[in-house]
Amino acid sequence: DLSTTICGKKLSTCIYNASGPRTGSSDALSKVASSRSGAVLAKSATVNEQTGNPLPRTFQADGKGSLNSEGLPNKGIDYYLSQDTIEESMGESGKPYFVSISGHNLADNLAMLKKIDSVDGVSGVELNLACPNVIGHPIIAYDFDQMDAVLSAVSKLKLQKPLGVKLPPYFDGPHFAAAAKVLNKYKSSISYAASINTVGNALVVDTVAEMPAISPKGGFGGLSGPAVKYTALANVKKMRDLLDETIDVVGVGGVETGEDAFQFLLCGAAAVQVGTKHWIEGAKCFDRIVGELEELMEKKGYKSVGEFRGKLKPW
Numbered sequence: 457d458l459s460t461t462i463c464g465k466k467l468s469t470c471i472y473n474a475s476g477p478r479t480g481s482s483d484a485l486s487k488v489a490s491s492r493s494g495a496v497l498a499k500s501a502t503v504n505e506q507t508g509n510p511l512p513r514t515f516q517a518d519g520k521g522s523l524n525s526e527g528l529p530n531k532g533i534d535y536y537l538s539q540d541t542i543e544e545s546m547g548e549s550g551k552p553y554f555v556s557i558s559g560h561n562l563a564d565n566l567a568m569l570k571k572i573d574s575v576d577g578v579s580g581v582e583l584n585l586a587c588p589n590v591i592g593h594p595i596i597a598y599d600f601d602q603m604d605a606v607l608s609a610v611s612k613l614k615l616q617k618p619l620g621v622k623l624p625p626y627f628d629g630p631h632f633a634a635a636a637k638v639l640n641k642y643k644s645s646i647s648y649a650a651s652i653n654t655v656g657n658a659l660v661v662d663t664v665a666e667m668p669a670i671s672p673k674g675g676f677g678g679l680s681g682p683a684v685k686y687t688a689l690a691n692v693k694k695m696r697d698l699l700d701e702t703i704d705v706v707g708v709g710g711v712e713t714g715e716d717a718f719q720f721l722l723c724g725a726a727a728v729q730v731g732t733k734h735w736i737e738g739a740k741c742f743d744r745i746v747g748e749l750e751e752l753m754e755k756k757g758y759k760s761v762g763e764f765r766g767k768l769k770p771w
């Protein structure tokens with residue numbers, strides 16, 4: 457039994473897609489819904505449709521890391537909330553459908569949240585506090601005062617829909633503690649925290665061209681893939697230890713195999729998202745990863761995720 461519960465909704469498997477690659481259209485989302493993904497999560501939306509940063513804006517470094525600075529290309533929040541999109545994406549799958557938002561400012565985020573709250577067929581919303589790629593907008597969740605202000609305003613909306621927050625990676629004890637303190641302050645409004653977004657502002661250098669590998673922001677972009685898995689595991693473990701037990705932790709970062717997913721679950725993840733590998737392999741990655749996790753659990757004698765979740769043994 458690989459099922460789990462997120463935002464009060466049952467997911468048939470604890471593996472689903474991250475917001476990001478292959479999540480911008482109903483065509484792409486329908487492929488996720490048809491796979492063994494336990495849920496479907498749409499691309500981070502802005503109030504209006506936008507095309508994003510100049511190309512080239514993504515790069516697959518060496519199978520170990522990928523770099524992106526897409527700048528939030530998306531069809532605008534109304535698209536992701538339309539009944540046509542939801543129907544085309546989800547079909548008869550019966551799976552939970554989640555949207556993600558990454559507004560240009562607090563007013564945009566509040567306006568989108570109000571819209572989302574009344575839409576049938578949306579199981580929850582992931583508020584992105586961690587996008588590194590919008591020029592002139594530093595990562596919200598690295599500024600704990602701003603993070604507090606955003607969550608204070610959001611909590612005052614008294615939303616009906618469950619809310620998740622997408623976090624950037626943290627690297628130092630006091631930063632983990634400060635972030636968890638803010639989230640715990642608003643625990644009655646937060647259903648889950650997803651760790652991690654990309655490791656922001658990495659640089660890949662093209663030796664032949666003697667240039668950065670991508671064009672926007674002088675070549676600086678978010679690093680993802682296996683290169684960030686250990687940072688992601690640390691963030692999941694730390695957040696699980698520090699957050700109130702009512703806030704689920706969703707693990708994301710460099711997951712390529714069922715074994716990777718198992719490690720995130722051991723560290724306390726309620727569910728595991730897949731971003732970069734979904735981009736590289738397509739939606740069939742969910743069938744493969746779920747199958748591998750099933751096989752590993754069987755080998756270890758586990759019948760359900762609850763038997764080992766959060767049970768990383770101490771030395």
Ligand code: DHB
Pocket residue numbers: 500508524525526527528529558584586587588589653654678
């Ligand atoms: C983009 C990248 C992110 O890491 C994110 O959280 C949101 C948007 C992007 O470049 O499109």
